[in-house]
Amino acid sequence: MVRNELYITVPSFFRCPISMDIMRSPVSLCTGITYDRSSIQHWLESGHDTCPATMQILPSKDFIPNHTLHRLIHLWIRSGDCSSPASRSTLMTSSSVIMSPRQVGSMIHEIETDGRDCAVLLSKIVEFVRYSDENRRFVANFDGFELKIVGVLSKTSAAINVLEMAISILNLIMEEDGAKERIHRLIIASNPNCLSSILSILENGSLNSKIESARLLESLAGAVEAKRVIAETQGLLSVLLNLLCFENDDLRDAVLSCLIATSATRSLKTQLVQFGLVHVLSKTLQEPTISISITEKSLKLLALLSTTAEGRLAISEEPKCAVAVVEKLAIKGSKAATEDGLVVLWSMCCLFQNVKVQDEVVKNNGVTKILVVMQRDCDGHVRRMCRDLVKILKLGYKDGLGRYETQTTHIMPC
Structure with missing residues (x-):
C-alpha cells in the first residue's frame, strides 16, 4: 500500500522552463538557458525572438544540444525504481520510454487510423522508439506495425500532428532489418494517399517534420516504381523546389538529397x-x-x-x-x-x-x-x-x- 503512494521529486533543473516536464532533448540557447527542444522550437517558430526565461532579445536563434544534462536525466531515470506504476506515472514525459514491451504491443494494437486517441498513442510510441536501438528493433519486428503506421499516414483526413508523428516513426525504424523494403512496398501500394499526406506536411508541417518528410521521400526514391509515383503526385516537385528557398540549411540539405535521389x-x-x-x-x-x-x-x-x-x-x-x-x-x-x-x-x-x-x-x-x-x-x-x-x-x-x-x-x- 505504501509503495503505491510513493512519488518521485524531479530535480528542478531537469524540467523544461516552458512545459515544466522532464526534458527529453535538452538544448541551450545563447543566453545559457536550457529548454526541451520541442518546446523552444515551438516558441521560436511562433515568431518570438526572446529567451522565454529571461525575455532577452536573442542575437541568434541557434541552439546546441546539452549532452551533459541529457546524460544526467537518463542516469537519474535509470537509477530510480521505474518498474512500479507509481514511478512510471511520476516520470511524466519519460513514462513512454520505460514502458514494457507488452505495454507497447498493447498500444500498437489499439492504433486506429481515425480513432480519437491515435495522437496520444503515437506520441508515446515516438518517444519509445527514439529512446534506444533496442526499442526500435522491437517495434520494427512487431507483426503488422509498419502496416498500422502507413495506414495512419495514408489517412489524408488525419490531423497534421498525427501525420507528422507517423513520419517520425517511419524514419526512426527505417534502418532496422527489412523495415525499409516493407515500408516502401506499403507506401507505394497506398498511392496516392501517403504521398498526398507527405505533400501536406511539406506545405503545412513544422520545420522538423518537413526535413523528415524529405528524408522519407529520398529513401523511397531508391525504388524505380516510387520515382514514378513521386513524379505523378501533383504539386510535390514544385513544393520541394519552394523549400530550397527557406533559410534553413538542414531543410535545404534534406531537399537537395531528395531531389538527387529522385532525378x-x-x-x-x-x-x-x-x-x-x-x-x-x-x-x-x-x-x-x-x-x-x-x-x-x-x-x-x-x-x-x-x-x-x-x-x-x-x-x-x-x-x-x-x-x-x-x-x-x-x-x-x-x-x-x-x-x-x-x-x-x-x-x-x-x-x-x-x-x-x-x-x-x-x-x-x-x-x-x-x-x-x-x-x-x-x-x-x-x-x-x-x-x-x-x-x-x-x-x-x-x-x-x-x-x-x-x-x-x-x-x-x-
Whole structure:
C-alpha cells in the first residue's frame, strides 16, 4: 500500500522552463538557458525572438544540444525504481520510454487510423522508439506495425500532428532489418494517399517534420516504381523546389538529397528544369556562406540536369550560373564538388560546345581553376575532363589562356 503512494521529486533543473516536464532533448540557447527542444522550437517558430526565461532579445536563434544534462536525466531515470506504476506515472514525459514491451504491443494494437486517441498513442510510441536501438528493433519486428503506421499516414483526413508523428516513426525504424523494403512496398501500394499526406506536411508541417518528410521521400526514391509515383503526385516537385528557398540549411540539405535521389529519369529531370531548378541552384551557389554539403549537392544536381537538352539550355541562359560553377572548382575539402563542377563545364563547353558558357568560363578565370585542379592528385577521368576543357578553351580563347601561362609557368596543360 505504501509503495503505491510513493512519488518521485524531479530535480528542478531537469524540467523544461516552458512545459515544466522532464526534458527529453535538452538544448541551450545563447543566453545559457536550457529548454526541451520541442518546446523552444515551438516558441521560436511562433515568431518570438526572446529567451522565454529571461525575455532577452536573442542575437541568434541557434541552439546546441546539452549532452551533459541529457546524460544526467537518463542516469537519474535509470537509477530510480521505474518498474512500479507509481514511478512510471511520476516520470511524466519519460513514462513512454520505460514502458514494457507488452505495454507497447498493447498500444500498437489499439492504433486506429481515425480513432480519437491515435495522437496520444503515437506520441508515446515516438518517444519509445527514439529512446534506444533496442526499442526500435522491437517495434520494427512487431507483426503488422509498419502496416498500422502507413495506414495512419495514408489517412489524408488525419490531423497534421498525427501525420507528422507517423513520419517520425517511419524514419526512426527505417534502418532496422527489412523495415525499409516493407515500408516502401506499403507506401507505394497506398498511392496516392501517403504521398498526398507527405505533400501536406511539406506545405503545412513544422520545420522538423518537413526535413523528415524529405528524408522519407529520398529513401523511397531508391525504388524505380516510387520515382514514378513521386513524379505523378501533383504539386510535390514544385513544393520541394519552394523549400530550397527557406533559410534553413538542414531543410535545404534534406531537399537537395531528395531531389538527387529522385532525378534518375529523363522525364523527372525535365520536370525539374521546367519548374526552375537551375535558377534556384544558381542562386544557391552564389551565396557567400554556403556550406560544403549544400555546394556539393547543388553541383551534383546541376551535373544531372546537364545531361538533358532542357537542362543545358537553362544553364546557358541562366545569368552567372557558369560563373558560380567556376567559383566552386578546386574548393577545399570537397572532391565531389570539384568533380561535379567539372562535369557541368565539360558537358556545356566540350560535349555540346556552348559558346556562351565557354566565354563565361574564360572571362571568369575558369582556365586558371581548371589548371589548378589538374595539378592535384585527381582521378584519370577528372584529368581527362580538365585536359579537354583546356584544349577547347585554348583553341577559342588563346589570349585568355596566354595571360595565365605567362604568370604561372610551373603549371602546364597536358
